[in-house]
Amino acid sequence: MDDVARERLRRWRLVLGGEAADGTGCALTGKDVAMDGALAALYGNGEEKGRKRAGRDRSAGLGASAPSVARWLGDIRTYFPSSVVQVMQRDAIDRLGLSTLLLEPEMLEAVEADVHLVGTLLSLNKVMPETTKETARAVVRKVVEDLEKRLATRTRATLTGALDRSARVSRPRHRDIDWNRTIAANLKHYLPEYRTIVPERLIGYGRASQSTKKEVILCIDQSGSMAASVVYASVFGAVLASMRTISTRLVVFDTAVVDLTDQLDDPVDVLFGTQLGGGTDINRALAYCQSQITRPADTVVVLISDLYEGGIRDGMLKRVAAMKASGVQFVALLALSDEGAPAYDREHAAALAALGAPAFACTPDLFPEVMAAAIEKRPLPVPESV
Secondary structure, three states: OHHHHHHHHHHHHHHHHHOOOEEEOOOOOHHHHHHHHHHHHHOOOHHHHHHHHOOOOOOOOOOOOHHHHHHHHHHHHHHHHHHHHHHHHHHHHHHHHHHHHOOHHHHHHOOOOHHHHHHHHHHHHHHHHHHHHHHHHHHHHHHHHHHHHHHHHHHHHHHHHHHHHHEEEEOOOOOOOOOOHHHHHHHHHOOOOEEEOOOOOOOEOOOOOOOOEEEEEEEEOOOHHHHHHHHHHHHHHHHOOOOOOEEEEEEEEEEEEEOOOOHOOOHHHHHHHOOOOOOOOOHHHHHHHHHOOOOHHHHHEEEEEOOOOOHHHHHHHHHHHHHHOOOOOOEEEEEEEOOOOOOOOOHHHHHHHHHHHHHHHOOOOHHHHHHHHHHHHOOOOOOOOH
């Protein structure tokens, strides 16, 4: 047997769990034995489930005591890469009901922090004991700071360029001339004998003034399914708020509406100000956002929601239509995360598209381009799969 075939059997043996019927005939040695033990602790060896329903899936076998879980968390971080650790942690929380263990500080210190873990912690925020809250905030802050490092520089650069281009001037300083547009606008003044263009009209980028040029309102659905979107939107909200040429407002909603704008200097405070779960009243949230608009032509409203409306559907659509008619740039995102589109209300998405506001899932890497397009009032870069 060559090395490729041996490695394939080894991997199948780890997946299937080593039962007599797994068909691999592969024995594990060394580090693989410990890896298999960590997998079996979470997914079990399949025997009990096999007796119950003759299935081939592994069954859960990880005990729910804090010490054993803490050891297991340490083991999987030793034997598996970070991306796999995060998946296994998620499975442990979802399959085995270990959310309550995250209320213990020693558990939080052992886990591999990611966006999904932050969402779980936020959902437990109201029942979290005081002894755990500081540890939880530290875990959340680490994730938020990592996201800011990844996203902030590109977001600021992309939006600064969009703001400058949206404020072009006809008498620019030399260093502010947009040469591509200037040449295009003066092609009729080409002099063949000199092989040059005489630019009778200069087009330049408007230099950013100290006054606010654009207003952005982030309106975020905080129902449980939107946890990752809430995390990313809070980070982006803080980044936008740090730009002097953008006035940013952040609103979260379920059946009630909460304005968290005054906490945007610290996205961790924003996140702990949310309350994941509950119903959804998009119409009420948009009504509040609409009441905050003072300069429609310079305002971008970003609704982040799966569009399952528990309020007044016709009212929601009428508000979107009214905002667009007044000059507001309206963006509807089904999700702001790396996972793609979740389950969403397709009827409402189609109704928004008919109003000229296509609803689509947006990755964090695409979000700066979406905002730049909205600021410049050009078509949004909607993914082709929509």
